[in-house]
Amino acid sequence: SVTEIRSGFTAIKANIQARDPIRTLSILSHPHSLHKVQSSDRCCITHHLFNFYVDKVFKHCKTEDSYVNRKISSIANSFLSVKKKLRQCHEQNKCMCGQESTEKFKQILANYKELNVTSAAMKSLGELDILLDWMEKSA
Amino acid sequence: SGELYCSLPNPRNVHFESINMKNVLHWSAPEGTGDGVLYKVKYSVYGVGKWIRKPECRNINRTWCDLSSETSDYEEQYYASVKAFLDGMCSEWMETTRFNPLTDTKIDPPMVSVSSTEKSISITLTAPEKWKRSPEGESISLLQVYPGLQYNVSVLNKKTKKRWLFSISNNTLVVPWLEPGTAYCVSAQIHVPTPLLHSVFSKEYCIATLKDK
Missing domain, CATH: 2.60.40.10 (Immunoglobulins)
Known part of the structure; x- marks a missing residue:
């Protein structure tokens, strides 16, 4: 669940963010904050982002620290279970993608491609609290 | 202004102390320095390119700086940094970890x-x-x-x-x-x-x- 993701991330946040030296680029929150996304598009963006993290991020986040690696894989497993639930919404047409969410997700992928895969994945992982803060605020 | 020769020891333990989202930057004086050390402070919004100086915390001798105003948008995350000066020498800029006002603040009792x-x-x-x-x-x-x-x-x-x-x-x-x-x-x-x-x-x-x- 999202609470498990939050507690797992809190345990490794300082470690992961310390591996990201780039202050001038954010994958999720610039140039447009997630908080500006309209409520009608929230389900779709969340669905896209969970797919993004499962398909593109976690697999590139190996560290030399076994404790951190265990936490990352437990977060990834929690993402997988939430992703399944979101897929059901998508299949039942309760998760429509408007113009804005499509644009926003394109921007996120563009930000991601500005860095090499490992840096982009580690930065995305370090921004999990941005995703969680947004999800919990709009819950 | 041209930077001075930076061989002064660095400020230590640069970090935010936050209560109810009153966000104050704190640090310890460089090791082995007595009185007379002055500091300047800058901050940046994570994901945005530029560092912004804090004029009210320029050439100060205290070891804290209130950045509540600059970090009041709790939908953003921030970095802050401190540099020390003494007798014509300076230190490196020393940064905080990424500060998230929403998750990193302490809350007073009701x-x-x-x-x-x-x-x-x-x-x-x-x-x-x-x-x-x-x-x-x-x-x-x-x-x-x-x-x-x-x-x-x-x-x-x-x-x-x-x-x-x-x-x-x-x-x-x-x-x-x-x-x-x-x-x-x-x-x-x-x-x-x-x-x-x-x-x-x-x-x-x-x-x-x-x-x-």
């Missing part, structure tokens, strides 16, 4: 008010307000910032030392079936389930139930 009848006490709780620029500024309760905010309430019978613990989401609680003419002490704590935050318990507020007529 305000507690109590009233009583013969057999019950009524408790009203008020969450603290988010820091604001001026007393005339708009008041934002932390309840608005953390919609899932809850209260843990402790009620102690001073005579029997029996204690009850309640966890409530709304801000009022009536405790019934109490003994008339008895002192009860109430203390409360704020609990935010996610992001996981909690305040310390408030001090105790004691009141006696009315005597039997």
Whole structure:
């Protein structure tokens, strides 16, 4: 669940963010904050982002620290279970993608491609609290 | 201005101390330096390219700088940095870790008010307000910032030392079936389930139930 993701991330946040030296680029929150996304598009963006993290991020986040690696894989497993639930919404047409969410997700992928895969994945992982803060605020 | 030769030891332990989103940057003086060290401070919004100087914290000799105003948007995250100067020498810029006001602030306990009848006490709780620029500024309760905010309430019978613990989401609680003419002490704590935050318990507020007529 999202609470498990939050507690797992809190345990490794300082470690992961310390591996990201780039202050001038954010994958999720610039140039447009997630908080500006309209409520009608929230389900779709969340669905896209969970797919993004499962398909593109976690697999590139190996560290030399076994404790951190265990936490990352437990977060990834929690993402997988939430992703399944979101897929059901998508299949039942309760998760429509408007113009804005499509644009926003394109921007996120563009930000991601500005860095090499490992840096982009580690930065995305370090921004999990941005995703969680947004999800919990709009819950 | 051209940077001076930077061989001064660095400021240490540069970090934010935040209570109710009053966000103050703190640091320790460079090792081995006595009086006379001056500092300057800059900050940046994570994901945005530029560092911004804080004029009110330029050439200061104290080891803190209030950046509440600059970090008041809790939908953003921030870095801050400090540089030291002494006798024509300077240190490197020393940065904080990434600061997220929403998850990295501490929360004060709630305000507690109590009233009583013969057999019950009524408790009203008020969450603290988010820091604001001026007393005339708009008041934002932390309840608005953390919609899932809850209260843990402790009620102690001073005579029997029996204690009850309640966890409530709304801000009022009536405790019934109490003994008339008895002192009860109430203390409360704020609990935010996610992001996981909690305040310390408030001090105790004691009141006696009315005597039997």
